[in-house]
């Protein structure tokens with residue numbers, strides 16, 4: 002059984018905010034609160050939390066598994082009956098809510114079912130309750146992120162080794178996915194291999210293009226290990242890089258390093274973005290850095306805080322996020338260098354260990 006520290010903290014936040022009921026789907030939010038979430042599918046599954054009580058509406062076929070992980074009262078339902086009776090019983094057990102907070106990341110049909118069964122005066126999302134808790138990772142969560150980052154370092158080595166003239170992006174992506182899987186990843190979330198001009202698209206889908214001498218290759222990969230996500234980007238070059246490419250790579254590396262050095266408790270997210278952006282502007286590449294500097298990483302691959310202009314979130318120890326400046330020259334190449342860092346009491350710890358240097362292969 003998990004000890005549900007997150008659950009108790011959310012319940013006191015609910016009391017303070019005057020929220021009567023929180024409804025959570027089988028998402029990262031449930032995993033945060035229970036240390037576990039059943040397989041998400043179309044069957045209605047809701048953790049219902051009041052400031053005093055907790056129960057769960059669960060598909061009957063998942064009941065035994067869920068009961069082994071969470072010490073709750075359950076209202077289970079069978080496929081042939083549908084969830085509505087179980088849902089009404091669960092709501093009756095908790096008291097009908099006037100103010101309801103729902104998991105914004107759960108399925109819309111779960112919300113519609115809930116709205117059939119309960120008629121609150123006011124509905125909001127659980128973000129205001131949960132984001133402040135999930136933002137600051139516990140020591141156990143940081144250890145989990147560090148293990149995920151170390152796994153991504155190993156998968157990156159497999160990806161770098163697989164890059165050679167003649168292989169397709171998709172083949173390199175598959176080698177990388179296999180490396181993650183053999184290493185125990187529970188899910189491989191993305192294996193982006195963007196070669197040559199494809200590198201200028203930050204979200205390129207690895208395809209049938211064959212790598213060739215003269216290509217710069219953006220490798221951006223991430224997986225889940227015990228629920229926690231990894232995210233790393235490194236650069237490979239086949240054959241000797243041009244002076245222009247080396248200049249861009251050096252500027253992106255400098256932006257990454259300066260932004261990382263600026264991370265400490267008390268700095269704001271937008272200040273970190275400004276450091277990275279200012280570095281690339283000074284090098285003449287400002288207009289070609291077309292996305293935010295980073296995003297939070299935890300049970301979700303992209304979660305708060307957002308390292309960008311307009312996010313004034315003050316950094317505190319335990320916050321974990323990516324630093325990933327990039328320059329994209331359409332028709333030529335792209336360069337991105339990405340690490341996942343965590344704010345410490347005095348500064349920053351880089352969880353990503355893979356060398357930043359450009360890997361030049363013959």
Ligand code: ZN
Pocket residue numbers: 221222223232233234325339
């Ligand atoms: Zn990435």
Ligand code: ZN
Pocket residue numbers: 232296323325339
């Ligand atoms: Zn990222």
